[in-house]
Amino acid sequence: MSQQIFREEYLQQQHQTEQGQILILSGLNQRIVTVxxxxxxxxxxxxxxxxxYTKKTELEGVIVPSTGLIAVKAAQNGVLEAIDVEDGQQIGKSASLFRVNSEVFDTSGESINLRLKRSLEHQFNSLQSQRDYERLVTQSRIDELISKIDRLDLEIKSVQQSLEFAKQRTQLKKEARDSYQKLLKNNYISELSFKDYLSSLVSLQVDEENRKIMTQQLERERVAAQHQIDYMSLQGNLRTLELERQIDSLKQQQIELTSASETVVHSPVSGKITTLRAExxxxxxxxEVLLNIIPEQAKLQVELYAPSxxxxFLRxxxxxxxxxxxxxxxxxxxxxxxxxxxxxxTLTPAELKAQDQTIRSDAETLYRIVVSLSKSTIGVYGREEPLRxxxxxxxxxxxxTRKLYEWLLGPIARMQGINE
Structure with missing residues (x-):
């Protein structure tokens, strides 16, 4: 233990002062401020x-029908000749919307489509006349063959009747042969008479055979005539079908030419005309899109477009x-x-443009978010105005949504995660 040079009492005396301790008194205002x-x-x-605190995201969008907006486009190049509807008009399905004229004229000022129509009409009339003429010729030939068959039927019937008579005469002649033989045997007739009998019998048999041959020839002629009728009918039908096909082709060309010169566009659905852009x-x-149609019974909804x-956190x-x-x-x-x-x-800016949606997206791709409306009107000065x-x-x-301290400590936690 080290020895002190000075006594303890002296050291204590050095720490004491004659003025004493400082005491600061606080006022009432200071206490209130402290509290x-x-x-x-x-x-x-x-x-x-x-x-x-709840973090919000702000998005842009547009009101659209729930079934989609029907864009009606021009079917071909041309001049708008007539508009049959007005903006906001209710229309039915297949209603006429507008007509587009696509006439082309030559140097003389004559319509090329009109000249083509006249040419097609001339070909059409020519084919119809040819079809009718060939039908008439074919039918005339068939009628001649039918008359020939009727005549052959009469001849066949007549020959068959004479053949029956010839058979009967031959049969009777054959039945008398035994009698002639007995008479010859008993010398009641001469041998020459018997030979005359045999000769007449042979003549009857030859006549019967000739009539059979004649009947067969007439029947063959009849069959040939019938075959010729069938063949001519078939060929006539085939030719008629070919001409009908050519006529139908000309009709199709006429329709296409008419549609090429003037097109009438009809509504694909029932609904309401909107965004009429044509004059x-x-x-x-x-x-080119000329107008849009809001389908009937379509409900309004909102389409929002959100960047990635x-x-x-959208659900x-x-x-x-x-x-x-x-x-x-x-x-x-x-x-x-x-x-x-x-x-x-996502949808690209080009896809949004194709859908008539011009959203400020700075050329970035966007997600489509469909939002249902609580009502399709908005209160304006005491009345309900429909949304459009x-x-x-x-x-x-x-x-x-997070606690405030989580928002404050979040950057620190992220920094720690990065450091680790």
Missing amino acids: CCIVVIGAILILLALGS IGQSVSQG RSIG PGQPVRLRFDAYPHEKFGMQKGSVVQISQS VGMRVSADINVE
Whole structure:
């Protein structure tokens, strides 16, 4: 143990002063401020521990019919000659929409289609005349053969009757042979008379055979005439079918020529005309969209388009708050909706353009999100105004809810993850 140079009492005396300790008295205001600071800090800590924040994503979109918008296009190049409908008009299926004239003229000012029509009509009439003439000639020949068959039938019948008589005479002559032989044997007749009998019998037999041959010849002629009738009928039918085919081909060419010169476009469905973009006298190109049709019974829905950075936490059934550009939400409020469907693949800007959707996407691909509307109207100055197809829509969707301290500590956790 080390020895001290000075006594303990002296060392204690060095730490004491004559003035004593300093005492600071706090006022009432300072106490209030201190308490308030403690309360505020406590409230902040409680808010951080219990409070939460929901991250929202803002998307753009457009109102569309649930069954899709039917785009009616020009079938060919030409000039719009007539428009049979108006924007907003209700139409039925197969209703006439417009007519496009595609007439082409030569240097003399004559319609080329008209000249082609006259040529086709001349060919058509010529083929019809040829068909009728060949039918008449064929039928005339068949009638001649039928008359020949009728005549042969009469001749065959007559020959068959005479053949029967010849058979009867021959049979009677044969039956008398025994009698003639007995008479010759008894010398009642001469041998010359018996030979005359045999000669007459042979003559009858020859006559019978000739009549048989004649009958067979007539029957062969009849069969040949019938075969000729069948052959001519078959050939006539084949020729008629060939001419009918050529006539049908000319009819088809006439129809195609008529459709090429003037096309009448009909509505594929019942519905309401919208976005009528055409005027009478306007030149149109094949495939150009002239108007759209909202199908009948179609419900309105919203199609939103989301980039890939916003799609991760979107799910069907999520609530959506919609703002319509035509009705400022500061005055007319927002409308509710819910997510119905999210596309599994993205749409390119070219595909969006093909669907008449002009969404500001900075040339990036987008997912389509279908949102159902709580109602198809919006309250405007005490009345319900119907929403219209094509209206621009902005939407807020709640995508993620976390505690406030999780949002604050999130960057730190990510930094630790990166360091590890």
